[in-house]
Amino acid sequence: MAVDPKGPVLVEGPVEIVLEDGTVARSDRFMVAVCTCRRSRTYPWCDTSHRPRERTTSTSEDRDPQ
Template sequence: MAPNAERPEGTRVRVVPGGPVLVEGPVEVVMDDGSTVTSDRFLVALCACRRSRAFPFCDTSHRRRVRAGPPDDRERPAAD
C-alpha cells in the first residue's frame, strides 16, 4: 500500500511479541463454548497467553512470567 493511500475499511489487529493481541474495537469475541463477550473500547487487548483472570481480555498477567533457562552474564558472580 502506498504511504499516502487510505487504509481500506476493516479491523486492524496487531500482535505484540510476548504480549496481547491488540484489536481496534469495538469487538465481539466468540469463546470455545459458543458464548460471546463484547467490548466497546476503541482498542481491545486480547490475552494470548491464557494467564489472564479476565480472559479473553488481557490483564497483563504475561508480565509476571518467570523466564526459564541459564542466567545471563549480569547475574553470574565474578570469577576470582
C-alpha cells in the same frame, strides 16, 4: 491490529469474540487487548498477567521497624 509475541493482540474496537464454549465476549472500547497466553483472570481480555513479575525481598528492618 497489532501482535506482540510476548503479549496480547491489540484490536480496534468494538470487538466481539466467540469463546470455545460458544459464549460471546463483547467490548465497546476503541482499542482492546485480547489475551493470547490464557493467564488473564479476565480472559479473553488481557490483564497483563503475561508480564514477568519480580519478587522483592524485604530486609529485617522493613519487617520489624523500631
